[in-house]
Amino acid sequence: MKYAINWDLDSIFPGGSNSQELQNRMVELDNQIKEYHDKVIDWKPESDSVDKFVEILDLQEVISKGFSQCGSFIGALLSSDINDDKAKLVYGDFSKKYPAVQLAQTIFSKKLSEIDDEKWTELMLTPELKDLSFRLSEIRRDGKELLSEAEENIISTLNLDGLNAWSSHYDTIVASIEIPYVDEEGKEVSLSAGQAFNKMMGDADASVRADLFEKWEKAWSDKVDVFADTLNHLDGFRLSTQKLHGVDDYLKQPLEYNRLKEETVDAMWSTIQANKQPIVDYLTRKAQLFGKDKMEWQDQDAPIVLGDMEERTYTFDQAAEFIVENFEKFSPKMSKFAQEAFDKSWIEAEDRPGKRPGGYCTGLPETQESRIFMTYSNSVNEVATLAHELGHAFHSSVMWDMPSLNQDYAMNVAETASTFAELIVADATLKSAKTKEEKINLLDVKMQNAIAMFMNIHARYIFENAFYQARQKGLVSADEITSMMVEAQKEAYLDGLATYHPHFWAAKLHFFIDDVPFYNFPYTFGYLFSMGIYAYANKKGSNFEDEYISLLRDTASMTSEELAEKHLQVDLTKPDFWQAGIDMVLADINEFMELTEEYVK
Numbered sequence: 001m002k003y004a005i006n007w008d009l010d011s012i013f014p015g016g017s018n019s020q021e022l023q024n025r026m027v028e029l030d031n032q033i034k035e036y037h038d039k040v041i042d043w044k045p046e047s048d049s050v051d052k053f054v055e056i057l058d059l060q061e062v063i064s065k066g067f068s069q070c071g072s073f074i075g076a077l078l079s080s081d082i083n084d085d086k087a088k089l090v091y092g093d094f095s096k097k098y099p100a101v102q103l104a105q106t107i108f109s110k111k112l113s114e115i116d117d118e119k120w121t122e123l124m125l126t127p128e129l130k131d132l133s134f135r136l137s138e139i140r141r142d143g144k145e146l147l148s149e150a151e152e153n154i155i156s157t158l159n160l161d162g163l164n165a166w167s168s169h170y171d172t173i174v175a176s177i178e179i180p181y182v183d184e185e186g187k188e189v190s191l192s193a194g195q196a197f198n199k200m201m202g203d204a205d206a207s208v209r210a211d212l213f214e215k216w217e218k219a220w221s222d223k224v225d226v227f228a229d230t231l232n233h234l235d236g237f238r239l240s241t242q243k244l245h246g247v248d249d250y251l252k253q254p255l256e257y258n259r260l261k262e263e264t265v266d267a268m269w270s271t272i273q274a275n276k277q278p279i280v281d282y283l284t285r286k287a288q289l290f291g292k293d294k295m296e297w298q299d300q301d302a303p304i305v306l307g308d309m310e311e312r313t314y315t316f317d318q319a320a321e322f323i324v325e326n327f328e329k330f331s332p333k334m335s336k337f338a339q340e341a342f343d344k345s346w347i348e349a350e351d352r353p354g355k356r357p358g359g360y361c362t363g364l365p366e367t368q369e370s371r372i373f374m375t376y377s378n379s380v381n382e383v384a385t386l387a388h389e390l391g392h393a394f395h396s397s398v399m400w401d402m403p404s405l406n407q408d409y410a411m412n413v414a415e416t417a418s419t420f421a422e423l424i425v426a427d428a429t430l431k432s433a434k435t436k437e438e439k440i441n442l443l444d445v446k447m448q449n450a451i452a453m454f455m456n457i458h459a460r461y462i463f464e465n466a467f468y469q470a471r472q473k474g475l476v477s478a479d480e481i482t483s484m485m486v487e488a489q490k491e492a493y494l495d496g497l498a499t500y501h502p503h504f505w506a507a508k509l510h511f512f513i514d515d516v517p518f519y520n521f522p523y524t525f526g527y528l529f530s531m532g533i534y535a536y537a538n539k540k541g542s543n544f545e546d547e548y549i550s551l552l553r554d555t556a557s558m559t560s561e562e563l564a565e566k567h568l569q570v571d572l573t574k575p576d577f578w579q580a581g582i583d584m585v586l587a588d589i590n591e592f593m594e595l596t597e598e599y600v601k
């Protein structure tokens with residue numbers, strides 16, 4: 001093997017969870033937080049010189065980077081070995097630093113919010129602050145909503161054993177999930193949630209998928225009350241916090257966080273909703289290829305293997321080469337970056353027990369690097385995931401030289417670079433198809449993403465809305481949550497499936513993330529936004545790379561609507577942009593329907 005399938009963490013902090021360097025950095029961080037706190041307290045924004053403001057921002061920068069550096073490293077330890085108890089303790093120590101930072105941040109935000117408008121405009125025009133004005137104005141806006149310092153401090157201290165604790169409690173329950181399975185040699189084994197999920201959705205044998213799906217559903221339903229408690233308290237804690245701040249619209253926070261207007265999100269979903277019938281037809285056709293009348297939940301992502309075709313696989317090394325080669329066609333810089341990530345072992349890809357499920361990319365601003373986590377087992381899908389995570393890492397890499405404040409892009413645009421990278425690889429894979437059967441197979445792999453964005457993610461959005469509305473009135477029972485989930489799935493899939501996934505809400509990590517609610521619509525936004533960029537790139541040719549990078553660099557310095565207007569000259573509150581992206585998907589669907597016609601007679 002040419003490239004390592006385990007990531008290098010030692011070059012960040014040597015020694016894993018016992019790292020002395022990590023401990024040292026954490027102690028240093030404490031001191032920097034204290035210094036920052038004192039400086040902010042002393043600061044008189046109306047009368048002090050701009051230099052004082054800049055000094056505070058510089059220290060904020062150092063702390064922000066330190067936090068990310070340590071946090072990413074500890075997170076990496078936790079996900080690559082769920083049994084690393086020492087890492088859990090270190091994580092506990094690390095989390096304790098949040099309240100102190102948040103307290104200082106509260107004071108800072110409040111001071112910003114107290115500056116009068118005239119003085120603010122004047123400050124934001126100074127050369128030192130002008131480039132940061134968008135982000136600083138957001139902090140000032142949020143500052144106006146804050147309670148007293150003492151109250152904010154109480155809330156953030158209670159968060160640790162409240163909101164954050166419920167989220168990590170979820171991880172603990174998931175780690176205890178075991179799915180019984182009889183393997184190819186007839187041996188009884190137990191699969192972790194992550195292993196079972198991959199097999200259930202990806203195995204070529206329909207009976208294996210059906211069998212696992214049944215056991216999967218059972219595993220989550222066996223612990224349904226614990227999951228219901230966790231979800232109720234996590235979101236209950238969040239709702240209470242919002243209420244204490246005088247906020248009664250639970251969508252306010254996710255919309256502001258994603259720098260989106262509600263109008264935009266509505267325009268996106270309603271355009272999607274109007275285009276769903278062809279997607280349902282696609283799913284039905286796919287079910288027919290499996291010899292069924294209608295699509296069953298666990299078959300949605302299953303591979304279509306027709307005739308005597310062999311499903312294409314890529315070893316990790318082959319995946320690396322394929323990605324580097326195809327990135328090159330759109331952006332040599334992106335390609336060079338991916339090559340560096342492989343060369344320097346930034347990716348944890350090994351398929352082994354004891355790892356968390358899923359994939360992510362995490363940034364290390366102090367060393368200006370990223371790390372990617374996933375489980376790679378040679379499928380075309382995983383090549384796409386790998387490209388996806390590299391897209392995230394590339395996005396970070398083009399921003400490392402900017403102030404941290406301007407690197408703080410939201411999830412919706414975070415998913416843009418990743419989806420864009422994924423699209424490049426999906427199209428390249430499709431173009432390399434040698435037979436009709438292989439083309440059908442690969443077209444379907446590509447479609448899975450679109451279908452997830454339009455149907456599954458939409459179901460999550462509908463569900464989360466329903467859940468929050470109910471939770472505002474009181475606790476929601478496990479049964480009610482489960483039926484909300486099924487209702488949401490039926491609505492999102494136009495009632496077009498034969499079976500649904502009632503305990504999806506328990507199995508899906510995204511509902512249990514503590515930092516931001518509604519971890520769903522930004523995905524669909526990012527997907528369609530990147531489709532728009534992809535169409536633009538195909539039209540544009542040679543100048544595209546620089547334009548793309550300048551778009552990425554602007555992702556944390558303006559609203560999403562402004563970003564689209566500036567770089568793509570489109571209005572996100574109107575259906576046209578969304579329709580154009582959806583039309584690209586519909587074209588693929590048409591091709592699929594034509595190619596598969598003869599197989600369902």
Ligand SMILES: [Zn+2]
Binds near residue numbers: 392
């Ligand atoms: Zn992503």
